[in-house]
Structures are given as structure tokens and as C-alpha cells.
Amino acid sequence: MTKRLTYIDWMRGLACVVMFQTHCYDSWLNPQARQTPFFAWSRLGGTLPAPLFIFLAGLSVALVTEKLREKGIARNEIARRTIFRGVEVFGLGILFRIQEFVLGYPRSPWTDLFRVDILNILGLSMMLMAAACWLAGSGSPAAARNRGLTAGIAAAAAAALVTPGLWTVWRPKFLPWPLESYINGVHIFNLPQPWLFPLFPWVAFAFAGLTVGFWMFSDVARKLDGWSLALLGAAGVAICGFSVLFDRVPMWWFATYDYWHTSPHFFLMRCGILLAILSFAYGWCRWGLARAAFSPLAQLGKTSLLVYWVHIEFVYGKFSILPKGQCSIPKATAGLIAIFAAMLALSMFRTKWKRRKAGAAPSIQLQSSPAM
Numbered sequence: 001m002t003k004r005l006t007y008i009d010w011m012r013g014l015a016c017v018v019m020f021q022t023h024c025y026d027s028w029l030n031p032q033a034r035q036t037p038f039f040a041w042s043r044l045g046g047t048l049p050a051p052l053f054i055f056l057a058g059l060s061v062a063l064v065t066e067k068l069r070e071k072g073i074a075r076n077e078i079a080r081r082t083i084f085r086g087v088e089v090f091g092l093g094i095l096f097r098i099q100e101f102v103l104g105y106p107r108s109p110w111t112d113l114f115r116v117d118i119l120n121i122l123g124l125s126m127m128l129m130a131a132a133c134w135l136a137g138s139g140s141p142a143a144a145r146n147r148g149l150t151a152g153i154a155a156a157a158a159a160a161l162v163t164p165g166l167w168t169v170w171r172p173k174f175l176p177w178p179l180e181s182y183i184n185g186v187h188i189f190n191l192p193q194p195w196l197f198p199l200f201p202w203v204a205f206a207f208a209g210l211t212v213g214f215w216m217f218s219d220v221a222r223k224l225d226g227w228s229l230a231l232l233g234a235a236g237v238a239i240c241g242f243s244v245l246f247d248r249v250p251m252w253w254f255a256t257y258d259y260w261h262t263s264p265h266f267f268l269m270r271c272g273i274l275l276a277i278l279s280f281a282y283g284w285c286r287w288g289l290a291r292a293a294f295s296p297l298a299q300l301g302k303t304s305l306l307v308y309w310v311h312i313e314f315v316y317g318k319f320s321i322l323p324k325g326q327c328s329i330p331k332a333t334a335g336l337i338a339i340f341a342a343m344l345a346l347s348m349f350r351t352k353w354k355r356r357k358a359g360a361a362p363s364i365q366l367q368s369s370p371a372m
Helices: 006-028 037-045 049-070 075-104 110-114 118-135 141-167 177-184 199-216 219-224 227-247 264-287 296-302 304-315 329-358
Strands: none
Touching: 006 037, 006 049, 006 264, 006 296, 006 304, 006 329, 049 075, 049 118, 049 141, 049 199, 049 264, 075 110, 075 118, 075 304, 110 177, 118 141, 118 177, 118 199, 141 177, 141 199, 141 264, 177 199, 199 227, 199 264, 219 227, 227 264, 296 304, 296 329, 304 329
């Protein structure tokens, strides 16, 4: 049976909960409620779920890759498995878009079939990380790990730095819009859309996670044990500070400075927050209440792809449990609680069914699969 790392499940569960609140309030609040500071804070929280999911995919790819290397699996086979999983996730993203189009017909436009969503980018990111790990994978496991860590840093930095240009003056307008949309999220519009999930900047979070995952297997991190996660948390705080500092320095090479959507400074800030969350999640799941009691977040994290898929229909879709754009904050909050409870129940049912099917006892202490 594949072992799981509880703190990774916990972080995925946290991403699910923040995603629920973001989607519920965005779908259900009336125009008056959308003008309040409450909604603004909800939107700010909404900047975390996607980076969390993608970062954790990169982290998990690194952990799985290292485990397979330790078992003596050839780098070609490791790359094949990771690419296959990436293709599977990408295919699920296409299937999800087809489902949304069918359920929304005839109101849903055919162009929605080509909308770039998080599952598409998760799948593509996994394929790109597999290629990077393959290129870095020759020689001893330690040498391959160090090259992979360096490649992860370089790829994350490069993706973050070229994003402003690819959204503005470097746009690949020669491509058909369904393909350009994978670069900058332009979709059918004249300008890139910040609510979509193109490779730039989102792939940068995957390679940031890949870097952290390889670091966790380094000799230094192994000697530090749990303190290595504390060190990552401290690094996260420092990175947030650097983000604030750099934001005050003119960056003349940016075609257009857009802090909230394309800025490398905002990427740094979110990476710092992700590292701080990772450090907290590790401590909470190793020494906190999550170790001794049932953790709703860890449970949701085990089935994050399922609850992501299902909750969309009951929040944004034709089966929305509340009228869209017509609810007060208290009413939308009640709906959010109902969504959380329903998704937790679905997650528990799914886990119980899988255990019964496998005929094995549960294990929660260890390895996580490289996807949502």
C-alpha cells in the first residue's frame, strides 16, 4: 500500500477549505456584499489554493522520485511513471471541461472546452518536472538530487521572471488562442485573464515545490530531521521580507508592473507563505492535535481531486445549492458550512470505500501521490 505523508494531506486539505470559501462567496454573494471588506479578504485568501496545490504537486514529484531512486529504479522508468501521471491529470482536466460544457448546455459557449484550468496546468507541470528530473537523473542519487534541486530553482526563477513579458510585450500572438492561452491565459479575450491558470506563472510554483522536495532528501536536511522544516519556515519568512523589499525597487525590465498577477515579487511572497505553511503543517501533524485526533483537513487532502471536482457543480454549476449572486454574507456562510460538511462526508466515504476495496488497514504517516 502506498504510504502517505500526513502533513502534505493536511496542506491539501487547507487548500480545499480556502478554495471552498473563495468559490462560495464569489458565486453566491449579492452585489452589496461584494463591496464589503469581508469579500475583499475572501478574495485575498483566494490567492493561496492554486499555489498550494501546484507547489504540493512539485513537492510530491520530488519525494516520489527520490523514493524510486533509492529502490534502484532507472531514471527512464521514473520519468515514464511521472509523465503518465501528468498525462492522466491533464486528461482529467479535459474531461472536466467537457462535463462542465455538457451540464451547462446550451448556455455554455463551446470556447469553454478550451479554457485552461488548474488540472490542465497540474498535468503539464508534472510532465515538465519529469523531463527536468530525467535530464538531471544521471549518476549517483546524490548528484542527481543536487542537479534536480538546482534545475528546480532555475526553472522557477525563469518562469517567474518571464511572466510579465509573456503577458504583455512578448505575447506569442502568432499562436491560435487555445495554444496562447496555455502560455498567458488569454483565452478568447484581447488580454490575458488573471482568473485562468496558464503555465506562466503557475509552473513556477511546481518547480519551487520540486526544489523543496529535493532539499528534504539532502544530507543536511536528513541530519536536521524536523528542524529542516523549521529552517524552511524561517526561510519563508525571510523570503516574504525580500518580496516587500524588492517591491520598493524599480524594476525597469518589466513591461508592465502588475503586482497581484504577474510580478515576481508576488510570486516570492506566496512562496514564502507556502514555506511557512509547510513548516507549520509539519509541526502540527507531528506534535499537534492532528497527530492525536481525527483531522478534517488531512481527510479532505486525501481526496482533494474528488472534492475539487464535485464541489464546483454545487457552487458554480447548475446544481448550485444557493442562488448565485443573490445571497447575504450570513446565508452564503451557511452554504459554505454545508459544502464543507458534504465534501468531508464524501471524502470519508471515498476513503472508506477504497480501504474496503483494498482490504488493507489505513496508514496515514507517509507518502503522498504527486497530484491534487
